[in-house]
Amino acid sequence: MHFQWTSLALVAAAALQATTSQALPTNMISCLQAIKGKSYLITPSSSNYTKESLTENYLFNYKPQAIFHPATNNDVSAAIKCASAANVAIAPRSGGHSFEGYSAGGQDGSLIIDLNQFNQFSIDKKTNIATIGGGNRLGPTYAKLWANGQYLIPAGTCPTVGIGGHALGGGVGMTSRKYGVLSDNIVSMTVVDPSGAIKTASATENTDLYWALRGAGGGSFGVVTEFRIQAYKPPSKVTSMTLDFPLSKYSTILDAYAAFGATASEDLMAEMNLDTSGNMQVQVVYLGSKADANKAVAPLLKATGKPKSSDIREGKWIDAAVRFAWMQNSDLANPKAGDSNYAKGRSLVYRQALNKKEKDIIYKYLTAPPKGISAAYLIVDLWGGKINRPASESAFVHHGAVIGIEFVTEWGDAGTKPGKKACGPCQTWSLNFYKEMLAAYTKGQPIQAYQNYIDKDLPNSMDAYYGKALPRLKTIKKSVDPNNVFRFPQSIPLN
Numbered sequence: 036m037h038f039q040w041t042s043l044a045l046v047a048a049a050a051l052q053a054t055t056s057q058a059l060p061t062n063m064i065s066c067l068q069a070i071k072g073k074s075y076l077i078t079p080s081s082s083n084y085t086k087e088s089l090t091e092n093y094l095f096n097y098k099p100q101a102i103f104h105p106a107t108n109n110d111v112s113a114a115i116k117c118a119s120a121a122n123v124a125i126a127p128r129s130g131g132h133s134f135e136g137y138s139a140g141g142q143d144g145s146l147i148i149d150l151n152q153f154n155q156f157s158i159d160k161k162t163n164i165a166t167i168g169g170g171n172r173l174g175p176t177y178a179k180l181w182a183n184g185q186y187l188i189p190a191g192t193c194p195t196v197g198i199g200g201h202a203l204g205g206g207v208g209m210t211s212r213k214y215g216v217l218s219d220n221i222v223s224m225t226v227v228d229p230s231g232a233i234k235t236a237s238a239t240e241n242t243d244l245y246w247a248l249r250g251a252g253g254g255s256f257g258v259v260t261e262f263r264i265q266a267y268k269p270p271s272k273v274t275s276m277t278l279d280f281p282l283s284k285y286s287t288i289l290d291a292y293a294a295f296g297a298t299a300s301e302d303l304m305a306e307m308n309l310d311t312s313g314n315m316q317v318q319v320v321y322l323g324s325k326a327d328a329n330k331a332v333a334p335l336l337k338a339t340g341k342p343k344s345s346d347i348r349e350g351k352w353i354d355a356a357v358r359f360a361w362m363q364n365s366d367l368a369n370p371k372a373g374d375s376n377y378a379k380g381r382s383l384v385y386r387q388a389l390n391k392k393e394k395d396i397i398y399k400y401l402t403a404p405p406k407g408i409s410a411a412y413l414i415v416d417l418w419g420g421k422i423n424r425p426a427s428e429s430a431f432v433h434h435g436a437v438i439g440i441e442f443v444t445e446w447g448d449a450g451t452k453p454g455k456k457a458c459g460p461c462q463t464w465s466l467n468f469y470k471e472m473l474a475a476y477t478k479g480q481p482i483q484a485y486q487n488y489i490d491k492d493l494p495n496s497m498d499a500y501y502g503k504a505l506p507r508l509k510t511i512k513k514s515v516d517p518n519n520v521f522r523f524p525q526s527i528p529l530n
């Protein structure tokens with residue numbers, strides 16, 4: 036697709052006349068160039084523009100108008116005003132892991148506001164509240180929390196995911212059943228809103244934003260530059276396990292797993308991986324000793340039967356975090372995740388165990404993978420526990436779920452060109468699998484899906500992601516972003 040530079044400039048000029056009387060330059064680029072200090076700007080003529088435009092997922096190769104790297108809240112504010120005056124869509128970027136490439140705009144022609152310079156970190160040892168800049172990634176955040184008093188925050192396993200998108204869309208990981216999802220642990224945020232105003236959102240200030248950002252905050256309501264998050268001290272011994280079962284026992288094991296959550300210890304979190312190699316692996320983190328961990332999984336094993344193999348390790352919390360980060364190195368501070376690849380991820384959230392049809396569809400697809408995949412698997416997270424008891428209401432609506440499933444299909448060798456190699460059979464397999472799962476979803480239950488696994492193929496996705504929160508989200512959107520400056524293909528709509 037060609038970059039329509041001239042026409043964008045004309046649109047910008049028209050939008051400026053129509054919407055503002057402020058003396059901002061009509062050209063967004065020159066407006067951004069006027070922002071001084073430690074910020075920097077990447078434009079299509081910069082030598083590393085292509086590299087800067089890429090997302091973590093090589094499926095996408097969107098062409099933003101520019102990528103701006105602010106250094107201060109005032110820089111963010113000024114950039115929002117520049118883009119807004121030119122009616123250019125704004126996409127904040129933290130870790131760049133959006134499944135649909137939305138931090139690159141999800142379409143051509145956006146302004147990316149990349150928070151890589153917002154990597155500040157501190158922790159208050161009296162309140163155990165961590166202050167975390169919006170550009171930090173999870174691995175480095177875990178490393179900093181550990182180095183500053185052996186703390187943790189409940190969040191995901193992938194070390195290169197950014198705190199920004201992750202915390203604003205929920206955030207589920209290996210201590211969620213003990214401490215809840217990450218968004219429910221946000222105490223307050225600094226947000227630069229769509230008008231460019233710098234605000235604090237908390238339980239007592241800008242409460243509408245505080246409510247909306249926690250769950251529906253990714254890209255729709257402004258740029259969160261800093262999070263204040265409740266941190267915790269894990270016990271001195273933490274146990275991690277992998278338990279391997281054969282896929283042929285899928286029905287018994289899926290039933291046992293879903294039932295287990297209701298009575299399982301909240302010190303235990305589990306995630307199950309089912310893949311096309313015929314394996315079902317249950318991964319467990321238990322906040323306590325190996326002896327106690329074994330007791331905690333005993334009810335599960337009673338229902339499933341003995342695993343064919345297991346690997347149980349007692350260590351510190353940070354050892355478990357490193358283990359389940361699946362890095363090429365083992366350095367959370369500088370994580371080396373797998374090389375960028377092509378992936379399609381989707382999700383469904385369930386309020387009850389899978390029905391027979393659903394289990395059979397999973398087995399059918401996993402035993403007949405398409406040609407060309409490098410990996411295809413399901414991650415089944417065990418929900419419940421503290422996830423169901425948030426301290427306050429927010430736009431995260433999946434409390435009360437039993438399991439959350441992520442469907443992942445990956446293909447393409449590392450190093451292939453972005454946007455070039457689209458394995459047709461892989462994508463068709465992924466979509467057909469998902470369509471069958473949607474059709475089998477228990478009748479009378481509104482479909483729920485996890486917004487951090489955002490997917491443009493999901494019909495009525497706004498309802499599935501936000502459920503009963505949607506009407507209020509639209510009202511807040513209309514009030515804080517009436518011109519819809521923070522827009523991408525699945526942003527919160529005005530109406």
Ligand SMILES: Cc1cc2nc3c(=O)[nH]c(=O)nc-3n(C[C@H](O)[C@H](O)[C@H](O)COP(=O)(O)OP(=O)(O)OC[C@H]3O[C@@H](n4cnc5c(N)ncnc54)[C@H](O)[C@@H]3O)c2cc1C
Pocket residue numbers: 091126127128129130131132133134136137138139150169190191192193195196197198199200201203204205206207208252253254255257258259260487488
């Ligand atoms: C390999 C991989 C592993 C994952 N593992 C887990 C997991 O274990 N648990 C889990 O819950 N999820 C997991 N996820 C999903 C992850 O939580 C989401 O993809 C999340 O949105 C990524 O955040 P990000 O900042 O890296 O992405 P980005 O692409 O930077 O952002 C995602 C969205 O949020 C917006 N956004 C980002 N930062 C801000 C900000 N500061 N202010 C306002 N809007 C912002 C972006 O515009 C975009 O729309 C995983 C994803 C991947 C690709």
Ligand SMILES: *[C@@H]1O[C@H](CO)[C@@H](O)[C@H](O)[C@H]1NC(C)=O
Pocket residue numbers: 075077083086087
């Ligand atoms: C692109 O260039 C800028 C300015 O020289 C630099 O600061 C930035 O790190 C580069 N980005 C990448 C992804 O290499």
